[in-house]
Amino acid sequence: xxxxxxxxxxxxxxxxxxxxxxxxxxxxxxxxxxxxxxxxxxxxxxxxxxxxxxxxxxxxxxxxxxxxxxxxxxxxxxxxxxxxxxxxxxxxxxxxx
Amino acid sequence: xxxxxxxxxxxxxxxxxxxxxxxxxxxxxxxxxxxxxxxxxxxxxxxxxxxxxxxxxxxxxxxxxxxxxxxxxxxxxxxxxxxxxxxxxxxxxxxxxxxxxxxxxxxxxxxxxxxxxxxxxxxxxxxxxxxxxxxxxxxxxxxxxxxxxxxxxxxxxxxxxxxxxxxxxxxxxxxxxxxxxxxxxxxxxxxxxxxxxxxxxxxxxxxxxxxxxxxxxxxxxxxxxxxxxxxxxxxxxxxxxxxxxxxxxxxxxxxxxxxxxxxxxxxxxxxxxxxxxxxxxxxxxxxxxxxxxxxxxxxxxxxxxxxxxxxxxxxxxxxxxxxxxxxxxxxxxxxxxxxxxxxxxxxxxxxxxxxxxxxxxxxxxxxxxxxxxxxxxxxxxxxxxxxxxxxxxxxxxxxxxxxxxxxxxxxxxxxxxxxxxxxxxxxxxxxxxxxxxxxxxxxxxxxxxxxxxxxxxxxxxxxxxxxxxxxxxxxxxxxxxxxxxxxxxxxxxxxxxxxxxxxxxxxxxxxxxxxxx
Numbered sequence: 001x002x003x004x005x006x007x008x009x010x011x012x013x014x015x016x017x018x019x020x021x022x023x024x025x026x027x028x029x030x031x032x033x034x035x036x037x038x039x040x041x042x043x044x045x046x047x048x049x050x051x052x053x054x055x056x057x058x059x060x061x062x063x064x065x066x067x068x069x070x071x072x073x074x075x076x077x078x079x080x081x082x083x084x085x086x087x088x089x090x091x092x093x094x095x096x097x
Numbered sequence: 098x099x100x101x102x103x104x105x106x107x108x109x110x111x112x113x114x115x116x117x118x119x120x121x122x123x124x125x126x127x128x129x130x131x132x133x134x135x136x137x138x139x140x141x142x143x144x145x146x147x148x149x150x151x152x153x154x155x156x157x158x159x160x161x162x163x164x165x166x167x168x169x170x171x172x173x174x175x176x177x178x179x180x181x182x183x184x185x186x187x188x189x190x191x192x193x194x195x196x197x198x199x200x201x202x203x204x205x206x207x208x209x210x211x212x213x214x215x216x217x218x219x220x221x222x223x224x225x226x227x228x229x230x231x232x233x234x235x236x237x238x239x240x241x242x243x244x245x246x247x248x249x250x251x252x253x254x255x256x257x258x259x260x261x262x263x264x265x266x267x268x269x270x271x272x273x274x275x276x277x278x279x280x281x282x283x284x285x286x287x288x289x290x291x292x293x294x295x296x297x298x299x300x301x302x303x304x305x306x307x308x309x310x311x312x313x314x315x316x317x318x319x320x321x322x323x324x325x326x327x328x329x330x331x332x333x334x335x336x337x338x339x340x341x342x343x344x345x346x347x348x349x350x351x352x353x354x355x356x357x358x359x360x361x362x363x364x365x366x367x368x369x370x371x372x373x374x375x376x377x378x379x380x381x382x383x384x385x386x387x388x389x390x391x392x393x394x395x396x397x398x399x400x401x402x403x404x405x406x407x408x409x410x411x412x413x414x415x416x417x418x419x420x421x422x423x424x425x426x427x428x429x430x431x432x433x434x435x436x437x438x439x440x441x442x443x444x445x446x447x448x449x450x451x452x453x454x455x456x457x458x459x460x461x462x463x464x465x466x467x468x469x470x471x472x473x474x475x476x477x478x479x480x481x482x483x484x485x486x487x488x489x490x491x492x493x494x495x496x497x498x499x500x501x502x503x504x505x506x507x508x509x510x511x512x513x514x515x516x517x518x519x520x521x522x523x524x525x526x527x528x529x530x531x532x533x534x535x536x537x538x539x540x541x542x543x544x545x546x547x548x549x550x551x552x553x554x555x556x557x558x559x560x561x562x563x564x565x566x567x568x569x570x571x572x573x574x575x576x577x578x579x580x581x582x583x584x585x586x587x588x589x590x591x592x593x594x595x596x597x598x599x600x601x602x603x604x605x606x607x608x609x610x611x612x613x614x
Contacts, residue, residue: 007471014429014474015436016467017455026471032530033472037418040492041484050490051497053321053351054546054579055308060350074214080443089438092450 001031101126103608106186106281106334107361110227113185120185124229127187131232131278136254136263138273140192141200142232182341184227189279191270192233193240194220194325195314199230203316204238204248204266207461208441217314218346219283219325226341231279234269238463239432240290240318242266243535246526247465254522255298256607257569261519264294264535270328271298277608281338282328287319288420289514289539291326292551296514296572299553299602301589302328303335304539306579307546308353310339311346319427320351322420322543330599330608332552332590336362339582355582362583362590367403370588372575373507375410381537384517386557390571391513394554397595398511403588408503408510412495416540419496421533422476422489423544428466429473435461468529497545504578509588512538514551514572518559542576549576550589553598556605567605570598 007027011018018026076082081089101123104112112118131142190196193203195213202208220230237247245253245268253268255261256276263272267284271294274282284291286304295302303326310325317323327338340359346352374395383391399405437443437457445456462470476485503510516537525532542549552575556568573592577585599606 002475006475010471010475010478013478014470015433015451015454015458016462016470017459018467022467026468029468029529030472030475033421033533034475036530037422037485037489040415040418040422040488043415043488043492045488045491045495048491048494050487051493051544052490054497055351055353057351070214075439077214078211078440080437080441087438090445090448090450090453 001034002027102130102277102280104280105331106183106329107337109280110183110186110337123185124187127231127280131187131189131273134273134278136256136259136272136276136278137251138234138253138269138276138278139189139232140202140204140235140250140269143187143230181225181227182337183223186227186280187229187231188223188338189231189234189270189273189282190220191236191267191282191284193236193285193316194283195316196220196230196233199233201233201316202250203240204236204250205461205463205466206249206442207435207457209249211441213314215314218311218348219315219342222311222342222344223283223338232273234267234273234282236269237266237290238466239316239428240266240285240287240323241428241465241469243289243293243532244520244525245269245294246522247463249463252522255519257299257605258519258567261521261569262297264297264515264519266290266294267302267328268294271295271300271302274298274328274330275300275607281330281334283325283338284328285315285318285323285325286539286543287322287324287424288543289536291328292539292549292572292574293515293535295328295551296553296574297519297570299570299598299606300328300330301332301335301550301552301593302326302572303339303550304542304548305339305343305582306355306548308351309355309548309580309582310342311344311349311352313346313348313352317431319424320431321427322424332550332586332593333361335550336360336586336590339586355580357583359583359586362586364587364591365594367398367401367588367591369402370509371404371406371507372398373406373408373503373510375413375503375510375512376407377410377413378512382516382534383513384557384560386560387513387515387517387571390555390557391573394573394592394596395511398592401591401595406507408507410496410499410503410510410541412492412499413541415492416496416544417533417537419489419492419544420536420540421472422485423493425469425473426476426486427473429470429477432462432466432470437461465529493544496541500541500545500547500576500578508577508584510576512574512576514538514574518557518569518571520559538574547576547579548582548585549574550585552589552593552596553602554596555598556602570602
């Protein structure tokens with residue numbers, strides 16, 4: 001039901017890189033799971049309100065006052081590549097040179 | 098020393114408070130027990146020490162309005178050692194809770210070596226009540242699993258039979274308590290991750306109402322379902338821990354707490370309580386040994402004066418389908434944060450940003466986590482959203498409605514916790530769907546957000562086992578309407594007393610050192 005192309009498309013969306021063996025396995029496993037899940041697609045649930053959350057959530061407002069947040073040295077302590085008080089990451093674009 | 102470790106948490110806390118037991122001696126005895134872990138239940142124990150860095154203690158911080166003394170981050174210094182309901186009691190913490198300066202991995206390679214800068218609210222509640230962190234327990238990676246075989250740090254062994262799984266995802270917490278390596282443990286339950294391992298390990302596991310306990314500092318899997326709760330040897334200890342843990346937290350706007358708190362359960366008779374047995378259980382896939390224990394437990398309820406009636410949960414059979422759309426969908430979004438930029442592992446060489454993301458996530462996540470991210474991303478993707486995610490949310494409404502209707506006729510709904518006793522290591526790893534069906538009886542309560550407890554109800558031989566094979570624990574699940582935890586605990590306490598599981602298990606119970614070892 002889920003083919004190779006769909007697996008590769010979804011993996012791209014999810015920022016996962018799958019090797020050839022993983023693509024094959026994933027296609028089979030996802031098809032099996034979705035085959036089970038498909039039973040709910042046939043249920044007539046027209047007009048039923050969807051539940052996204054069981055607690056009745058209300059907008060939470062508070063006074064506009066400063067709270068403590070993590071000092072930058074603490075926030076950066078676990079970073080793979082801290083750099084001059086910031087998080088360093090590779091360029092979004094591959095090197096042009 | 099052995100008799101110190103035989104005490105329940107409530108009994109130990111009372112003896113420490115009365116000066117009959119030394120907190121130092123009691124704590125040292127448990128540290129020694131935890132350090133001798135031979136079940137792979139712990140990923141870190143207190144004797145390994147914590148780290149000085151990051152040593153930020155929150156100096157100069159300001160608290161949010163309404164937080165009182167409970168500031169968001171910062172100092173987790175020693176709590177008052179001789180006061181508080183848990184004074185002197187060490188507790189094992191599932192490795193999904195952040196603990197300042199103590200490694201926190203959520204069972205994943207992507208967080209290997211991560212030392213959080215702050216501690217989860219639930220853990221702070223325990224330490225503020227006098228408890229100590231005894232260790233961090235092994236778990237399925239990001240709480241995704243029902244056998245603990247998805248941990249990047251190796252599977253946990255079931256203390257009743259080391260060739261079998263302890264259940265999951267709170268497998269390390271359950272094994273630690275059942276195996277005599279911790280007096281009690283903290284776990285999390287998204288679709289059964291406290292109740293199922295409690296069932297497979299012969300202990301008590303409580304999933305409170307969604308919102309009863311703060312999720313702040315609890316590493317997110319599926320945010321609309323995740324809830325933390327205790328794994329304990331008995332119902333009284335579960336009540337004691339819940340009483341400490343519950344409460345509204347300004348740092349988790351979905352937390353609501355429990356009105357009126359929790360008192361120690363005392364009920365011994367079930368007279369006046371109505372128990373609903375879902376008619377659908379008759380046709381459910383269930384091992385014969387588990388069914389026999391379930392039916393015997395229903396008979397005990399009637400002997401104790403409880404009324405038993407049939408109820409109908411017609412949509413519960415679709416719980417697994419709805420759950421395995423909703424939970425992966427939320428997970429695919431929550432786990433987007435593991436991108437190799439701010440914390441955790443980074444992989445990849447000289448490539449661009451997207452290559453770094455993909456390399457980091459592909460090397461850092463295990464097979465089950467990738468599967469769920471893929472499943473969730475697919476269910477949320479253009480063209481499939483309504484058919485899968487939208488439909489699953491409507492099924493969720495129907496399942497909650499089924500429970501509402503049942504609770505008009507009965508006080509509590511009862512089911513087996515798990516369709517089988519503990520299965521063998523490797524037995525279900527090749528078939529994800531077979532693994533997911535372990536959650537058949539626990540997922541509906543999670544989707545409805547209602548509280549449920551698993552108590553050990555008896556022993557049964559595994560299906561197909563040879564005559565004379567050792568018997569394994571079978572859990573009995575009781576569910577209550579939202580926020581009816583007190584009623585749930587009272588009923589569980591009365592039933593626990595009548596079942597006398599610990600006495601029935603006798604020398605086979607691993608916490609007496611009788612099994613496996």
